[in-house]
Amino acid sequence: MSSIPDNLRYTEEHEYIQQTEDASVVVIGITDYAQGELGDIVYIELPDVGATFDRMEIFGTIEAVKAVSELFSPLAGEVVEVNAALSSDPSLINNDPYGDGWMIKMRLQSPDELEQALAASDYAQHIGE
């Protein structure tokens, strides 16, 4: 069983969305389930601060030893911070996907859209757990 914290929102593409003190800014990463499926992550390509994405637009690429996957922006918005530590140590995503393994912080175009993302129970159902 993978970890699916109740306080986060999710997408069917296995990204999670974590709210911050600033209601319009969220933290985005991939779920514990996703990191487990990928295996040892060796590389991640993330956007620059200031880049903007539509909902479901590709914002990056993640590579494991034998798998590669694109990262989809769960919501529309602008990147305000990127986790620079991942470029030198991508294993942070394996070891602590919801903590040190976070990927980007994004200022949402319309924070209400957050409601459309999956709740923990829905995501658990989606991955069959």
Added chain:
Amino acid sequence: MHLKRPGPPGRLRVRKKKTGSQRIMTNTLNDLPPTDSFASRHIGPQSSDVKAMLKQLGYDSLDVLIDEVVPEDIRLRHPMNVPAAQSEEEVLNSLRQLANKNEVRRSYIGMGYYDCIVPPVILRNILENPGWYTAYTPYQPEIAQGRLEALLNFQTVVSDLTGLEIANASLLDEGTAAAEAVSMTRGLARKVTEPRFLVDTRCHPQTIDIVKTRADAQGIEIILSDPNDFAFDDSTVGILLQYPDTEGNIRDYTALCNRAHEANCLVTVATDLLSLTMLTPPGEWGADIAVGNAQRFGVPMGYGGPHAAFFATREKFKRSVPGRIIGVSKDAAGTQALRMALQTREQHIRREKATSNICTAQVLLAVISAMYACYHGPEGLRRIAVRVNTLSRLLAAGLETLGYKLRHNTFFDTLCIDTDPNTAARVHAAADKAKMNLREFTNGDIGVSIDETTTSDDVADLLGVFALQEQSPDVATLTASSANEIPSVFSRTTGFMEHPVFHKYRSETEMLRYLKRLEDRDLSLTSAMIPLGSCTMKLNATTEMIPVTWPEFGKLHPFAPPVQAAGYTELFRQLEEQLSEITGFDAISLQPNAGSQGEFSGLLAIRAYHHDRGDTQRTTCLIPQSAHGTNPASAVLAGMDVVVVKTDSRGNIDVDDLRAKADKHRDTLGALMVTYPSTHGVFESSIRDVCDIIHQHGGQVYMDGANMNAQVGLCRPGDIGADVCHLNLHKTFCIPHGGGGPGMGPIGVAKHLTPFLPDHPVIKIGHAKPFGTVSAAPWGSSSIMTISWAYLQLMGGDGLTDATRISILNANYIASRLRGEYELLYAGTNGLIAHECIIDTRPFKNSAGVSVEDMAKRLIDYGFHPPTISFPVAGTMMVEPTESESKEELDRFCNAMLAIREEIREIEEGRADKTNNVLTNAPHTLASVVADDWNRPYSRETAAFPTAATREHKIWPFVGRIDAAYGDRHLVCSCPPIEEYELEPVGGVV
């Protein structure tokens, strides 16, 4: 069974007369069968074994079994019209006769191919050694450290000589390597919508044609001009140069590189490794990518191949490099270990998003070139280069004495002689008389390229030819002009190949032992079966291999006049005829140099056909989910849009989904790519319907011939409804895998596609409407086609068909023995499979925490190369025994698999630890089992000698389980630095 077996070797089989007294022998010729008939040597199971295996399967005869496996409506019901089998001795004699029809002349043609001296210690111990040539691609690095080290040496040589940080190992030929550079450059400039690429007219002509063919399919405009006329704009993504260029000239590209970089363009240069021992490396004057052919590093020209091409670039582009890259990592014990790095770049993972479709490359040849470099070392290579350059300059001096004018004063090994047509014709006539080949430029200039084999006598002979009726100057009195010295601006100042590996093996004894040491680290067919699904690791018979290194096949330049290659021409014609008969097609093109190139060529033939009919919009390519990753990658390179077709729960194409998608895309449907038997190893009974549906909707059927070994003699792609099919000669037709190449991927086509087959800019093949050129040489890797030709003559029609039948029997036998203990996936409706079976190992993840990788590594402890893992279904194993494995070897494998099942059961039942057990710790190295501290909960004996057979012949993995992630996170792909060693001087030694 139709195995015509003469009985044990050395014993004459005699037929007893039915009447009369006993022991009367008839001494007529008809009763004298040959004593070295080959089919029974190629096929593993003997008659009595076949009976026992059929019994295990519950069948009375092989015919009945085959009838149930292969659908009735596609069966070939007449014998193939191929020549009857010849004995091994007869085939060698026939090949000798063909070889004698080739005329080996001194070649001064150049153009990327140069005669060289293959050091005999390398010839015999690598090129002629099954320990090296029968190995597979190093996907199981624990039993491949030998060739991985050799390939790391190759990368280091290329990286050092080109002055670029990262090199791959390796590509197919210089032309396709240049085309890969164009694709990579385009991929890095994603935002440019209508990309243009500038190409120097003074690149080799075959390179230009290949680049044009590939770029055209990908919508990249190629603009050909002199570099002085290069115009950069926002759409220009890159430039291609040649250094030294095809006329031999060495030009200073520094300013041009600056202009290119200011315009955000990448610079690719096609170059020559030997010249780079003397010249400023491209990485130092601004090139971003260097490509070329490593042939002259110890590999025979072979009338076009095989040779290893190289590709080097800057560190920052490492994730975009095509082909395989060897990298340094560590094993479970922390020992340094090598494996293929950054595999996520490759088509088998990235599929339609891949920027290259290359898979099988030229490992064996890269190994040879690496060892040539090790044997000579930097100072030896420089000595060869200086010799070549000096002889070239002496020739230049002599030619100038004779009044000839050189087109360029700065050159390494190639002179371009500017002369009038009348003189040129007389010189070529004189050369012909002196049995030498010079290059004829299209503008009438004469080209002469000097190589490692050229002597001062040869230079004298050349001057004699150019002197015509005049007195030729005495070579001994000539002095090279200082005007022809390589100017200091081009003079290499940086060292290269400083690693100890390039300094240790100067004596033959040391070299011999180094080669043997590396060979012994690897598992090849000389030790055990390599049951890789979809790879067909069958016997590469000695008789088939012997002619490859005959000089009459090896020493021909690919652009020698065809009249000098009459033996090759005859061999190609017969091979084409016989492959046409086997596949049921109208024509064969022998040009594609690997399966990936065959796929690409087949799709381009289809594209050209559609274009010829005005159907330029037919670009949709349907590909089943279960297809190998190369299929979608090839389709995209051919300018097609991939639409995925579902497979049903039995692994077959979902015909309803296919029909719906064909209908939806009927206006744009270009092709279907289908593997047959399927990648799941099943003869799908719907295949005729599948082909019909595609044709009804205006598409063409591309059949992937990877599984042709299950079809030969039983059914034919052309009859089934395919329009084009590629053949992996290195699978079904016995070319050895060479540890990851060479391969050959000729294509067969139906009549309506024949006009579109590829041609060649230098040697015309003569197709009416060729789609372009796909290989640097007109017939790809000519010298290894002798292997497939020999196989066909040795087997004859009956033998070939028997091979197919036994390959199916062998696979079903394994399936039958394992069923019950293992779940098998995707049998046909009658529970039978084709020539390979898929073992479902996924349940053990939950039941015992054992992964398919654990099982694969444990098989190494049992002395086997693991089967294909995680293809076509993630988490499973696919086994293809081929016809060449005997019942005894199949039983040994099955027993190992069953024993491993017991080991898993011990974990399931709590009798073995869930994380510290024989599987999770596999493979076990010698060092680990003899170590002073052994704290595992099982015995050392269980670890290393699980069966009696392993006591008789133990294959030790050289390293333990490799940490692939570590290596990908810390990429090192040249020989790792060793702190303490003395550098030998590199400059100034000659």
